[in-house]
Amino acid sequence: MxxxxxxxxxxxxxxxxxxxxxxxxxxxxxxxxxxxxxxxxxxxxxxPPTPDFIVELSIGDGRPPVELHVGGCYAAGKRRRPVDTEEARRLLAAGLRPCTHCEPHHQLGALEQSPP
Structure with missing residues (x-):
């Protein structure tokens, strides 16, 4: 060497x-x-675990809900809060718009609910 x-x-x-x-x-x-x-x-x-559903919130007074998403949806905005299945169903029934990307209404079994 x-x-x-x-x-x-x-x-x-x-x-x-x-x-x-x-x-x-x-x-x-x-x-x-x-x-x-x-x-x-x-x-x-x-x-923390990913919630089943999240509600995207508005910037207005009281921050009303704008759109419903499946938890972890890439299209959800930064202002959001988790909701359980029952509240998600109630919000859809009240006319809240479901996300067109993750389509939470399909997962909730609300197939008759279609996005406007």
């Missing part, structure tokens, strides 16, 4: 110091990534 390292002690010590510094940097990065991964896993475990 060829010896490609320097033959004098000062340069070998400089190389050893340089590599030790790099090893410390790498170890810090590995530790930080392990902490981040552990936090991500804890966040996934602590995340």
């Amino acid at each position: 060829p010896d490609d390292l320097p033959s004098d002690l000062p340069r070998l010590e400089a190389l050893r110091t340089w590599h030790a510094l790099w090893l410390k940097r790498i170890d810090r990065k590995v530790a930080a990534l392990r902490v981040r991964e552990a936090e991500r896993k804890r966040g996934e475990q602590a995340r």
Whole structure:
């Protein structure tokens, strides 16, 4: 095996110091990534379950409902609140517009309710 390292002690010590510094940097990065991964896993475990249905809310006075969505619908706006199945049925019966993307009225069995 060829010896490609320097033959004098000062340069070998400089190389050893340089590599030790790099090893410390790498170890810090590995530790930080392990902490981040552990936090991500804890966040996934602590995340509340996706509600069955959500109501998108208006920005007006009292924030009235605007549209009904299946929980997790990508088309739901940022102003929303979860609702249970009974409230979702009641809101549809009262004339609340169902989302045309996730079609919550199909999941509720309200097939006769069609979007306006």
